Amino acid sequence: MLSLKKYLTEGLLQFTILLSLIGVRVDVDTYLTSQLPPLREIILGPSSAYTQTQFHNLRNTLDGYGIHPKSIDLDNYFTARRLLSQVRALDRFQVPTTEVNAWLVHRDPEGSVSGSQPSSGLALESSSGLQDVTGPDNGVRESETEQGFSEDLEDLGAVAPPVSGDLTKEDIDLGAGREIFDYSHRQKEQDVDKELRDGAEQEDAWPGEGAEALARNLLVDGETGESFPAQVPGGEDQTALSLEECLRLLEATCPFGENAEFPADISSITEAVPSESEPPGLQNNLLSPLLTGTESPFDLEQQWQDLMSIMEMQAMEVNTSTSEILYDAPPGDPLSTNYSLAPNTPINQNVSLHQASLGGCSQDFSLFSPEVESLPVAGSSTLLPLVPSNSTSLNSTFGSTNLAGLFFPPQLNGTANDTAGPELPDPLGGLLDEAMLDEISLMDLAIEEGFNPVQASQLEEEFDSDSGLSLDSSHSPSSLSSSEGSSSSSSSSSSSSSSSSSSSTSSSASSSFSEEGAVGYSSDSETLDLEEAEGAVGYQPEYSKFCRMSYQDPAQLSCLPYLEHVGHNHTYNMAPSALDSADLPPPSTLKKGSKEKQADFLDKQMSRDEHRARAMKIPFTNDKIINLPVEEFNELLSKYQLSEAQLSLIRDIRRRGKNKMAAQNCRKRKLDTILNLERDVEDLQRDKARLLREKVEFLRSLRQMKQKVQSLYQEVFGRLRDENGRPYSPSQYALQYAGDGSVLLIPRTLADQQARRQERKPKDRRK
């Protein structure tokens, strides 16, 4: 029961710490589904650092004195976590964004001609041009998010401190004191204390109490000093998406089925006007080819590459014929070449309504499918294949995205359709709307969850500029691991140093009474190293602390003669001379004068127990009493004829001494655990920010793909001709993907019906 309670309270406590540090709402798991076990370990694992069972188990199984098992736990945890994250990073799915510069370079000249040029490629251009309109919106939104983020960050700082205050508020033990020792003995002790205090009371001025605090502050500063939002470009997984994340984000954005086989469902892409009520099913069919239920990263990437290659091949095919006719754009222009269609190709000229609606059924025409490659350019096929874009443009950054351009592409309206209405159905308007909404919600989410505003804004900037630089912060995997390494190293350094020191002590404990045995947790050595490294050797108090807490071999202390006179009260560890004096007869036998002064000074350095020991004429040092192994300790006791009072005092001294060291270790461990938790929170925040960035990036890329699909749709539709060679009116006809992969030209009324039917399906599926 107690252990359970302990476990729960500790778990809750740490969970509370996490909650308060992260902010109000913690749904990191949503983004870290694959890392759930580590997260759980973060929440519950460190609690094991406080549990005794593991310690003892490890202590029993491992070399008991050598290592601090708790720190080992943390080390293992961090190491495993780091390695796991590295392994996961292997299957990152790269979303290339480096080609956007070319896109932007060509944007202006083409945008200027968008109104009169008949090219559908120009539709994209104008859309990209319009993207600038949407840009500021994003900026505003992000600035708002920044506001929210900064607030969140402030909250973090404000929430954290009280946590530690609650650490000891629970489980107050009100049990009656156990009377282990004879009351008379205790009374004697107190009397002795009183006597001793009468002599030396009020004189104890122990310098250096704040030394450790100083060192700790240094440590803490060094850790908290790392600026969370610092951006260090270079992480390669900056633009990388793991497959799982990809799929998850996709699903969150577009409700297509997991295994939606394009075009499994007959979907209508025939919205005459880009309406908000676009059937969700449309997305499925339009985008599913890109993401058809592939489970493995390889499949997804493979499909992606297939798509790219298909598109490029088709572009080459079509462009070679009549791209010049359609566009004035230079041949080398990637946009014009990529999106140009040949209006005079047989497929365009000879298409009849009948052929379009019926012939297409027999044609296995699968958009985005490898079969497209074999699609005959000329023939009875009803439709042109969707014109490809090259991989670069397809993956170009969303800096070129634009919604308005999708809704009403002016190029097709003005040029391709002589008789058609000025509008062409935009099958993707709803999609893009959804994407936008998603992004908005994303931003809201970011605000809500403390997404780093600086990172967000930088992310946006870098995306817009498409610098191709990694957007990851300084805590990108490398730094993350390094930070983890540092975190673990801090704990492990303390633990390893403790383990090394304690292991060495254990090996030689029998021969050296001054070894500290199982005390181990000598972070002080860390502090000492730090100060030595900085050349700022602390004031003596630090060394006194060092000496006191680590119970170094007096021989080592003798190397630092000035330490002799440095000490802190309440110490069991004394400078060699003090130790010697303890063994010597009372100071009264010493010579008067300076030596007496020195003796007084040393008296002041002695702890209460040491004073007691001297008053009780204990014939050996407190160090021996405390640090000697049990056998040797008993041996030592047997060598002397000691009274009951003396024996009791000795046992008390030993008990208090060991407990004091244990308390020090406990506090250090507690501090380390808190610091590690703090680091974990920072790491989690970093991960969350990274995932959010990846989501934004993916949304943009998705938006681009939608744009392209829509423009292709418009191009194809605009080039359809009936028996009389007239274009079809978008208000009367629409293209529809059939289940067998073919594309049909059907009356819009029919398409609307099917669209409505499709609209219901996903809703039902969602439920």
Add this chain to the structure above:
DNA sequence: AGCGATTGTCATCCA
């Protein structure tokens, strides 16, 4: 004088 931090100590649990 009050306050927070540090440290020592006790009681208790546990292995």
Add this chain to the structure above:
DNA sequence: ACTGGATGACAATCG
């Protein structure tokens, strides 16, 4: 049963 580590709680001390 004894020993000792761990830890919550409390008190003393200090800056």
